[in-house]
């Protein structure tokens with residue numbers, strides 16, 4: 210069957226590297242984005258110029274209708290999605306006293322609700338085919354706490370729980386569900402921490418550097434592929450040893 214990957218939040222950062230890596234592995238890729246059409250287009254054009262198949266689609270993953278429309282567009286252009294990478298996410302720092310309804314709901318709607326929307330949209334075909342692979346991006350803060358990032362951390366813990374549960378629920382349908390938990394990766398998301406803090410975080414990392422989006426992309430490509438055909442329900446920490 211044709212290999213078709215949907216990567217959410219693939220215009221920038223980790224998702225961009227994942228889409229590029231999967232394209233190398235022969236997947237036709239859908240590059241999902243929400244704001245940065247320019248970045249999504251530049252990646253699509255790069256992949257097309259290499260003779261690969263790529264498309265872009267704007268959808269807020271928190272919007273179930275938009276996600277369904279995206280999956281339908283992928284099916285029309287490339288065929289059914291055989292690999293779903295749930296990468297799109299929002300993060301930020303706030304004291305728990307300052308977490309209002311809007312912030313709480315948006316973080317859960319994107320980071321956790323987005324995953325439900327995409328999974329529900331791609332599952333009918335995967336179940337029919339009795340095959341498919343789903344890789345979710347959690348975080349080291351999905352396995353331990355992070356002060357000032359309690360909401361983000363809670364959503365990332367939820368992703369681990371969803372991964373493990375869906376792995377059990379979907380295994381009889383031949384669908385594998387795994388998770389990558391990145392450490393500190395040098396993308397736009399962490400620039401808010403400032404140069405000094407990022408330097409300290411690199412020093413605190415046993416391997417002595419921040420992660421690169423490509424480090425995560427390699428882990429996703431492995432879990433997605435045939436070489437991981439007996440692996441499901443796992444959380445692979447890719448953090449340079451940060452979590453010990």
Ligand code: NAP
Nearest residue numbers: 218220221222223243244245269270297298348394396398
């Ligand atoms: P990033 O540089 O901020 O990029 C975020 C990506 O997600 C962009 O492509 C953005 O699209 C997209 N996006 C945001 N909200 C969306 C929505 N509602 N619907 C669809 N797309 C949306 O982030 P990143 O560092 O690459 O992080 C990617 C994932 O890795 C996130 O889930 C994050 O929590 C996780 N993670 C990151 C780190 C880290 O240190 N960077 C560590 C652990 C886990 P636009 O470009 O259109 O805005």
